[in-house]
Amino acid sequence: MLKDKISPLKPPRTDAMSPGTGGTRLDDLQHTDPFNDTTRDGEIKESLRLDDGFIRNLNLNKLNQTQDMTCKKVEMKCDEITPVVEEEPQKQPSLESNREEERLDEEEDVTLEILEEMNRLEESFPILTTDYRLIDKIGEGTFSTVYKAEALNGIIKLGSDIWQSPPLKKKQKESATKKPKNPIVAIKQIYVTSSPNRIHNELNLLYILSGNSHVAPLLDVLRYQDQVLAILPYYQHSDFRDFYRDLSVKGIKKYLWELFHALDFVHTKGIIHRDLKPTNFLYDPFKGKGVLVDFGLAEKYNPLTASSNRSSNSCPCTSRDKEVISRSYTKRLNIKPAYPKQDQRPPRRANRAGTRGFRAPEVLFKCNNQCTKIDIWSAGIIGYSLLSRKFPLFNSPDDTDAILELALIFGFEKLKKCAELHGCGLVINLDKPDTMNGNLVKILHDLLAYENEQGCIPEDSVIHDTLKLFNETGDKFVRPIEPSEHDDSGAESFEEKLESYRDHKHLMELLYSCFIMDPSKRLCAKQMLKLPFFDELATNLDDEILL
Numbered sequence: 001m002l003k004d005k006i007s008p009l010k011p012p013r014t015d016a017m018s019p020g021t022g023g024t025r026l027d028d029l030q031h032t033d034p035f036n037d038t039t040r041d042g043e044i045k046e047s048l049r050l051d052d053g054f055i056r057n058l059n060l061n062k063l064n065q066t067q068d069m070t071c072k073k074v075e076m077k078c079d080e081i082t083p084v085v086e087e088e089p090q091k092q093p094s095l096e097s098n099r100e101e102e103r104l105d106e107e108e109d110v111t112l113e114i115l116e117e118m119n120r121l122e123e124s125f126p127i128l129t130t131d132y133r134l135i136d137k138i139g140e141g142t143f144s145t146v147y148k149a150e151a152l153n154g155i156i157k158l159g160s161d162i163w164q165s166p167p168l169k170k171k172q173k174e175s176a177t178k179k180p181k182n183p184i185v186a187i188k189q190i191y192v193t194s195s196p197n198r199i200h201n202e203l204n205l206l207y208i209l210s211g212n213s214h215v216a217p218l219l220d221v222l223r224y225q226d227q228v229l230a231i232l233p234y235y236q237h238s239d240f241r242d243f244y245r246d247l248s249v250k251g252i253k254k255y256l257w258e259l260f261h262a263l264d265f266v267h268t269k270g271i272i273h274r275d276l277k278p279t280n281f282l283y284d285p286f287k288g289k290g291v292l293v294d295f296g297l298a299e300k301y302n303p304l305t306a307s308s309n310r311s312s313n314s315c316p317c318t319s320r321d322k323e324v325i326s327r328s329y330t331k332r333l334n335i336k337p338a339y340p341k342q343d344q345r346p347p348r349r350a351n352r353a354g355t356r357g358f359r360a361p362e363v364l365f366k367c368n369n370q371c372t373k374i375d376i377w378s379a380g381i382i383g384y385s386l387l388s389r390k391f392p393l394f395n396s397p398d399d400t401d402a403i404l405e406l407a408l409i410f411g412f413e414k415l416k417k418c419a420e421l422h423g424c425g426l427v428i429n430l431d432k433p434d435t436m437n438g439n440l441v442k443i444l445h446d447l448l449a450y451e452n453e454q455g456c457i458p459e460d461s462v463i464h465d466t467l468k469l470f471n472e473t474g475d476k477f478v479r480p481i482e483p484s485e486h487d488d489s490g491a492e493s494f495e496e497k498l499e500s501y502r503d504h505k506h507l508m509e510l511l512y513s514c515f516i517m518d519p520s521k522r523l524c525a526k527q528m529l530k531l532p533f534f535d536e537l538a539t540n541l542d543d544e545i546l547l
């Protein structure tokens with residue numbers, strides 16, 4: 001029953017953009033484009049897709065021997081990808097087997113370029129092929145490439161808490177006499193340009209975080225010379241761009257429930273993810289299951305180091321007397337905005353790792369006391385993106401613009417106060433700042449209403465569930481009016497309307513809690529999970545009901 005309520009996903013849009021996999025990450029010094037992931041292998045696939053006939057020919061080993069070396073390589077690889085199976089008498093295909101065939105086609109749908117890339121990896125990493133068979137490339141980021149692979153020789157055993165791997169061949173499933181299917185894994189090839197410390201950090205954190213169904217556990221690590229491969233379970237998931245406009249408020253609820261559970265676990269272990277964004281949270285909207293990946297920028301939060309920093313270089317936000325400090329800064333800064341001509345002060349240094357558009361204000365203001373709350377801010381950005389059905393939500397080219405964007409949304413005064421909290425002065429020289437003063441409902445209305453006016457929202461879209469809740473000015477949700485006693489025709493729909501209204505209201509409450517400027521006042525993941533928005537999930541502890 002709950003399943004129907006929580007997984008109200010409409011079929012993915014056919015006009016969805018090419019899958020964007022991986023994510024660009026920034027380290028503390030580097031600034032790159034985090035959204036370049038939209039131009040990765042998804043596009044390459046489109047331009048180089050081999051037609052079915054060609055693939056079949058390769059599988060049947062019918063390639064002319066005189067073809068060049070490249071084709072020979074491909075022939076070899078394609079044979080590996082679709083091992084020949086004995087022909088069985090043809091059965092009438094069932095819906096289930098159709099779906100499975102689709103999945104198999106997906107496996108076969110590997111481009112020439114990717115096949116060559118996988119071949120190169122296998123050649124340069126000889127021990128890899130002993131236990132793994134590469135199937136496809138599934139993601140590419142600044143510091144790694146991720147491949148889908150089959151684990152051979154029983155080297156990997158997946159626990160029951162891991163989502164089921166897709167079956168390799170329908171016939172394996174049908175025949176009890178056949179060998180049990182091999183587990184499917186994700187192989188993350190960490191680029192050799194990553195520093196040994198960075199690689200060690202990622203692997204170590206993955207190891208520490210093993211044992212929770214919301215975080216991808218480290219199954220194995222392979223090293224050959226300077227190359228390192230991390231082996232994780234493979235999670236079937238959908239690209240965020242394919243479903244973010246189709247999730248109803250119940251679907252958003254389940255997504256965030258999974259996300260905050262993952263964060264709660266990670267934060268309880270004292271780890272900050274630092275790069276929370278949709279590509280790093282693999283979500284299956286049909287199963288309502290999500291798992292957090294990519295701990296390449298994650299770090300252990302050490303409150304002792306943070307507090308021992310207090311004296312000299314520490315951010316004023318660590319002070320117990322924040323109000324007083326903030327006021328004195330305000331006083332000093334408000335005398336006259338002035339800048340030293342030759343500023344001799346050393347630049348402020350703080351970890352800025354993360355992705356633009358998802359960074360909390362304390363990261364933008366280079367606070368050196370960043371804690372797990374920076375992930376809560378990023379979770380809020382994802383949540384607001386889901387509700388406004390807008391992705392990416394922010395697209396600022398640098399941190400200065402990012403601060404301005406936040407100022408326009410939350411109000412200049414609020415941002416100035418936030419800057420002061422972290423010991424920064426903020427001067428914005430726009431004459432008539434037209435800000436939304438933090439009214440997230442109004443912003444939501446304006447975004448959706450504009451899109452609706454442009455005729456960009458299909459009639460049957462779940463977006464209308466949100467649109468019909470606003471008042472005339474769009475700055476509030478309106479509680480539906482109860483039908484009169486005699487008028488019971490719309491009774492059921494009134495209940496539904498009321499539930500939708502409550503869900504939206506509670507979701508906004510959650511988002512406001514994510515966007516509290518002062519990190520010490522921002523709610524933690526555990527508190528988020530206790531908010532009324534999640535009541536119906538919290539009371540139904542039998543999660544399996546969703547599968």
Ligand SMILES: Nc1ncnc2c1ncn2[C@@H]1O[C@H](COP(=O)(O)OP(=O)(O)O)[C@@H](O)[C@H]1O
Nearest residue numbers: 022023139141144146186232233234235279294
């Ligand atoms: N365990 C996994 N199962 C399925 N896909 C995965 C898995 N791990 C990573 N991916 C895919 O690879 C992409 C890049 O992985 P990630 O760990 O984020 O690497 P990067 O550090 O390059 O961003 C992810 O966005 C996802 O699409």
Ligand SMILES: [Mg+2]
Nearest residue numbers: 022023280294
């Ligand atoms: Mg990533």
